Amino acid sequence: MEPFRTLTALAAPLDRTNVDTDQIIPKQFLKRIERTGYGEFLFFDWRRNAAGEQDPSFVINDPRYKDAKILVAGKNFGCGSSREHAAWALSDFGFRCVIAPTFADIFFSNAGKNGIVLVRLSEEEVATLLQNAQKIPDYQLTVSLQNQTVTDAAGFKASFEFDPFRKFCLIEGLDDIGLTLRHSADLDSFETQHDHATWLKAK
Amino acid sequence: MSSEPKTLFEKVWQQHVVVEPKGEPTLLYIDLQLLHEVTSPQAFEGLRLAGRKVRRPDRSIATVDHNVPTTIEGRLHIVDQIAATQIATLRKNCAEFDIELYDVDSREQGIVHVIGPELAITKPGMTIVCGDSHTSTHGAFGALAFGIGTSEVEHVLATQTLPQSKPKTFRISVEGALPQGVTAKDIILAIIGQIGTDGATGCVIEYAGSAIRALSMEGRMTICNMSIEAGARAGMIAPDATTFAYLHGRRFAPKGADWDRAVAEWSKLPSDPGAKFDRELVIDATKLVPYVSWGTSPGMVAPVTDSVPDPASAPNEQERKGLERALEYMGLKAGTPLKDISVDRVFIGSCTNSRIEDLRAAAKIAAGHKVSSHVSAMVVPGSQAVKAQAEQEGLDVIFRAAGFDWREPGCSMCLGMNPDILAPGERCASTSNRNFEGRQGRGGRTHLVSPEMAAAAAIAGHFVDIRNWEVRDEVAV
Numbered sequence: 166m167e168p169f170r171t172l173t174a175l176a177a178p179l180d181r182t183n184v185d186t187d188q189i190i191p192k193q194f195l196k197r198i199e200r201t202g203y204g205e206f207l208f209f210d211w212r213r214n215a216a217g218e219q220d221p222s223f224v225i226n227d228p229r230y231k232d233a234k235i236l237v238a239g240k241n242f243g244c245g246s247s248r249e250h251a252a253w254a255l256s257d258f259g260f261r262c263v264i265a266p267t268f269a270d271i272f273f274s275n276a277g278k279n280g281i282v283l284v285r286l287s288e289e290e291v292a293t294l295l296q297n298a299q300k301i302p303d304y305q306l307t308v309s310l311q312n313q314t315v316t317d318a319a320g321f322k323a324s325f326e327f328d329p330f331r332k333f334c335l336i337e338g339l340d341d342i343g344l345t346l347r348h349s350a351d352l353d354s355f356e357t358q359h360d361h362a363t364w365l366k367a368k
Numbered sequence: 369m370s371s372e373p374k375t376l377f378e379k380v381w382q383q384h385v386v387v388e389p390k391g392e393p394t395l396l397y398i399d400l401q402l403l404h405e406v407t408s409p410q411a412f413e414g415l416r417l418a419g420r421k422v423r424r425p426d427r428s429i430a431t432v433d434h435n436v437p438t439t440i441e442g443r444l445h446i447v448d449q450i451a452a453t454q455i456a457t458l459r460k461n462c463a464e465f466d467i468e469l470y471d472v473d474s475r476e477q478g479i480v481h482v483i484g485p486e487l488a489i490t491k492p493g494m495t496i497v498c499g500d501s502h503t504s505t506h507g508a509f510g511a512l513a514f515g516i517g518t519s520e521v522e523h524v525l526a527t528q529t530l531p532q533s534k535p536k537t538f539r540i541s542v543e544g545a546l547p548q549g550v551t552a553k554d555i556i557l558a559i560i561g562q563i564g565t566d567g568a569t570g571c572v573i574e575y576a577g578s579a580i581r582a583l584s585m586e587g588r589m590t591i592c593n594m595s596i597e598a599g600a601r602a603g604m605i606a607p608d609a610t611t612f613a614y615l616h617g618r619r620f621a622p623k624g625a626d627w628d629r630a631v632a633e634w635s636k637l638p639s640d641p642g643a644k645f646d647r648e649l650v651i652d653a654t655k656l657v658p659y660v661s662w663g664t665s666p667g668m669v670a671p672v673t674d675s676v677p678d679p680a681s682a683p684n685e686q687e688r689k690g691l692e693r694a695l696e697y698m699g700l701k702a703g704t705p706l707k708d709i710s711v712d713r714v715f716i717g718s719c720t721n722s723r724i725e726d727l728r729a730a731a732k733i734a735a736g737h738k739v740s741s742h743v744s745a746m747v748v749p750g751s752q753a754v755k756a757q758a759e760q761e762g763l764d765v766i767f768r769a770a771g772f773d774w775r776e777p778g779c780s781m782c783l784g785m786n787p788d789i790l791a792p793g794e795r796c797a798s799t800s801n802r803n804f805e806g807r808q809g810r811g812g813r814t815h816l817v818s819p820e821m822a823a824a825a826a827i828a829g830h831f832v833d834i835r836n837w838e839v840r841d842e843v844a845v
Contacts, residue, residue, distance in 0.1 A: 249517035364630035
């Protein structure tokens, strides 16, 4: 996983709430067995009109936001299906950070495993960023995971909470399985005991 | 023994703590992982790349459900080559890593959240995960069951554990007797309508109260299934005599003295009197009615007797825009009575409502009636076992006589990964769990309802209040 420390990048505004993972990556793209190559399918249905042509009014089709690495969106981003393909699509498209008032739980976890930093700001702060990203050309934000702040060149500054362990993993780019295997001895002894609980056996 | 009263969730959680490293999430032991073709290929590939093995193949079960066709011909020859490759990949992975697979031609095949319980692989007190958000279904047995992403699937395969932060607890007590015609589906739609699709984010819900205790296991599964639609990490219901009666004698239920021991252990799980929850909500079951969703999120629901809401009445600008967008997508005008909305398609199935009791309820409504001439309706049993049971009871005959298609088991039109999809603009009464834009096919319009309401809509051609339905032929079930 690519480490994340500080990111200064263009911000794209997606002024919608409850953006579900079915919208982030529609089901017809979940049949592949690879982890890569989902970027072109990101927000597939929203990016195209009924005839299948690119809709230039949709934010990530707009050339202004071509190089955006930060997505700003409404509350409850990533709700619905557990498909990690949603995180893969965002990451493959180039997003390294999403800023929203709240995120759904499973998406939150999936994003972290793919080096995407999810930043929770207040509804008011997000509203400000949405407006700025719409109105100000080449609107850049700096997200510092180290300092847990979001800033812009015009003096906007907001701080956010972040789980210390998750922060450590993202900054170091650590692999979860490797981390868990540090506890192998504990796991072995727990499992030996736990296997006696026949009422918790699968088969 | 500590005398501090504990919740059901806390008891299950505590029994699975491997280690609580300082400053890190708890490492939680996972008793069972359910696997399917869509969210597992990249996990197995990850294991191979890292040279890792599956730690406990005996604690995993796999089946194919998400993209299998629901016609016999379709299953014999899967036309969609990408879907066929995904199924073949699961087959190869299960063989290589020694995991039991209930393949498309097996008698045990079915939707992963239907077969776990019916084979009694799912048991009270377990921790259960699956790369599918509706894993919350298994909480109906008093298990802690939640959906995970593919990286986590790989993590569980490799270590049989997951690092987890402890969620908050939220008890929703549904008290009183459900009125006639009001079902478990209506309870959960009412709850989501009230608390919203992010109303339980970060929480494990425990459903309690006399209305929940009175439900069958099928009804309890319907409720726990949709916990995720309220944003919850999981939903749980305390195991009781109904739970034990359901499990007793099933394939992987403990037998003989092991059964007695298991019941004794499971009986310790219900929340202790005085146990503290982070949040509480009480719902009066006697006031509930049949619900219909009218929008593009499971929180956008209303009683069948109501009308499509007016965006002008939204409390703020952002909500107003959201409502306008939903009504535009759904092709609905504010103020239209829900009963006046006609449907083109009806889907009875999905991990929410495809169990035998759901099919019996729908058949009771359909018996002696005919599907409206402008409606195409299908019934997709949740598993081969449900299908066989329904056929033994003659439900397939009732459905076919009424003009419903009777299909092979799978997830089908709940998410339309197989050939069962809506055409753009088509409107569907569906017993599934999500009415997101495009969920059942691009441009498709989904209305979530109970099996009874779906069957009635198929026959009338529009939504009807099931409480006024004329039951014609008494189904002997």
